[in-house]
Amino acid sequence: MKTLLTAAALGLSLAACATTGGLSDAEKLELYRAHAGEPVRDFRYYGQLNGWTSLGDSALAVWTRPSEAWLLDLGGPCMDLSSAPTIGLTNHMGNVSAKFDSVIVYNTPTGFRVPCRIRDIRPLDVKALRISEKELREARLQQREQEAAPQD
Template sequence: MSCKSMLLAGVAAVLLAGCASVPRAERLSQRQAAYAAAAGAPVNSFRFFTQLWSWEDLGPDQVVVYTKPKEAWLLDVPGCLELPFANAIGLTSNLNQVSINFDKVITGRNNIPCTIQRIRPVDVSRLKAVQQQQRQIKTEPRPS
């Protein structure tokens, strides 16, 4: 393969990778919007007694933690760059209480602590309704 062919192949790969990232960015934006719409007013802390039931990163600045199947919290953790790549996370707490500006999200990848700066409760039933609206598909009959 000539240098020119290799260069063209490299450029094509970069362009395809750029095209592939557009839908992911759009999906992330939709998820962020859905959680923001379902989130309530900020609180200073929440009770946390057991393991996390589930979690979902929303980029390097936010994570949603489910403490129960129908109880979720939207946490703002600005600059938590490892978060989108973490396979697992943990939360610090004091006497079963997770508090802003004190407790942290620990990314499982490198155990880097990210300070929780804002906590908002998520109305999970409202979240599901917003997500359902986002999934609506407009159908039109094919022209004959």
């Protein structure tokens, strides 16, 4: 039932953003949370990220492999996260742990590298997330085509 309600709420908010052309950070975060599993204590980190996506100033998704991603909720706002070209993760013996490790934002305009503590880690269903993103792009395209079509 919770999944159904989440999907319905997500559908309504994403339908609304389809007319504006892009997703806000809050809408992206909602999309990622809809495809995240239950919190886990830690995940294996191989010393290099396959990619990452800022989801506002207090959350991000990190890919450790093309088919393995994690939603990281931070303990508070992380300065310059949304504009950072590069991030890093602290880890202990190859494990990134909630409540102990941090996201490090590099090359910030201020020059400071403030660690942002990871509060929660949730695994992402990468396949389902990609399908939802594709459906959203297609819905946006259809919406734009309908808006551009001449009215009778």
